[in-house]
Amino acid sequence: MSNDLINSAQLLFELQNVDRLNQSLSGCLEPKAIATSITEGLVDQFNCSFVRIWLVNSDRTALTLIASSGLYTRLDGDFASVPMGAYKVGKIAQHCIPFLSNQLAEESWVKDRTWAIENKICGFAGLPLAIAGEAIGVLAVFSQQPMKAEFLEALRILCSSVAVALNNASLYQQNSQARSLKEHSSLLSKQSLAEKIAQILTDIRLILVGTEKKLPISCTYILLKTAEILKANNCSYCRLTYKCDRLYLSAMLVLNSNLEATTIFQDLGFAIGNLGGELDTDISDHQVTQINLALPYQLLPKDRIELSRREQEVIELLANGMRDREIAKKLFISDRTVKFHINNAVSKLKAKTRIQAVHQAYSQGLLTSII
Numbered sequence: 002m003s004n005d006l007i008n009s010a011q012l013l014f015e016l017q018n019v020d021r022l023n024q025s026l027s028g029c030l031e032p033k034a035i036a037t038s039i040t041e042g043l044v045d046q047f048n049c050s051f052v053r054i055w056l057v058n059s060d061r062t063a064l065t066l067i068a069s070s071g072l073y074t075r076l077d078g079d080f081a082s083v084p085m086g087a088y089k090v091g092k093i094a095q096h097c098i099p100f101l102s103n104q105l106a107e108e109s110w111v112k113d114r115t116w117a118i119e120n121k122i123c124g125f126a127g128l129p130l131a132i133a134g135e136a137i138g139v140l141a142v143f144s145q146q147p148m149k150a151e152f153l154e155a156l157r158i159l160c161s162s163v164a165v166a167l168n169n170a171s172l173y174q175q176n177s178q179a180r181s182l183k184e185h186s187s188l189l190s191k192q193s194l195a196e197k198i199a200q201i202l203t204d205i206r207l208i209l210v211g212t213e214k215k216l217p218i219s220c221t222y223i224l225l226k227t228a229e230i231l232k233a234n235n236c237s238y239c240r241l242t243y244k245c246d247r248l249y250l251s252a253m254l255v256l257n258s259n260l261e262a263t264t265i266f267q268d269l270g271f272a273i274g275n276l277g278g279e280l281d282t283d284i285s286d287h288q289v290t291q292i293n294l295a296l297p298y299q300l301l302p303k304d305r306i307e308l309s310r311r312e313q314e315v316i317e318l319l320a321n322g323m324r325d326r327e328i329a330k331k332l333f334i335s336d337r338t339v340k341f342h343i344n345n346a347v348s349k350l351k352a353k354t355r356i357q358a359v360h361q362a363y364s365q366g367l368l369t370s371i372i
């Protein structure tokens with residue numbers, strides 16, 4: 002029998018094994034399960050000594066080991082995370098170029114040649130798992146026998162299908178997370194104020210008195226921020242009371258002084274006053290501070306404050322936690338221009354600080370959403 006026929010038969014045999022591996026991926030939408038199925042299949046069906054798969058991180062600065070079969074099955078160790086461009090695996094991912102060696106112990110890049118000699122590892126193949134010419138991962142195969150061209154061709158075909166399976170699984174997970182987030186947000190939007198506060202306070206029992214009424218978005222924001230402060234400062238009791246004209250929140254904190262209570266509620270106090278509400282703090286002999294917050298159901302009429310379109314954009318981004326430099330980058334303006342617009346907005350809103358300006362903007366209905 003000629004060598005060409007032998008090689009063709011060998012390639013056909015390898016491709017049949019590859020096809021069986023591909024079939025094992027059917028219906029699998031979990032990246033780690035896909036990778037493990039491939040590494041175990043290569044060890045069992047192709048007599049490989051050691052097989053690993055890394056996936057490129059979302060920021061493309063490193064690769065994370067997600068499957069390892071054969072001599073080593075642990076996912077920790079020196080190569081659990083490989084920087085992009087480092088070692089042979091990182092270079093394969095960076096340049097998307099396959100690599101083959103049948104004399105592994107003699108390669109200068111091998112970190113531990115003694116390991117290769119002691120385990121009789123001579124063959125190594127590293128192939129990128131690529132989508133549209135960009136690596137999403139790397140497959141590394143180690144063998145005690147030299148790797149033939151037919152086997153490498155089969156690996157190349159396998160990597161193409163594995164890359165598609167892994168990419169589809171990753172997209173599915175991202176979409177699932179987005180759906181879950183949307184469903185969670187939808188659920189939160191349907192919750193009452195008391196339920197939202199109770200979720201923040203967790204192990205602190207909330208007492209609800211009266212029938213809940215719809216509140217302006219600015220009042221809801223103030224109450225949720227108050228709950229966050231209570232949670233962070235040893236709150237032991239909280240009661241929400243709906244009366245005919247106002248909503249009252251009463252709570253008890255363990256603080257060292259009334260001055261401390263005044264400090265932690267300073268910015269909120271400014272916003273509460275602008276809404277026509279009141280905030281009182283009273284410390285007892287046992288260092289227990291009582292907080293009493295009252296807010297009207299209807300906001301007091303005020304002169305409309307007009308911010309420019311750019312000032313409103315800057316305050317909106319500031320309210321969402323962005324820094325000056327991040328705002329500048331998003332709006333394609335300089336840091337100095339950002340500060341100029343913030344200072345103008347603070348002045349127009351008659352605030353003393355940026356935080357107070359954000360609260361004032363909410364109370365005036367100038368911002369579109371709760372942080």
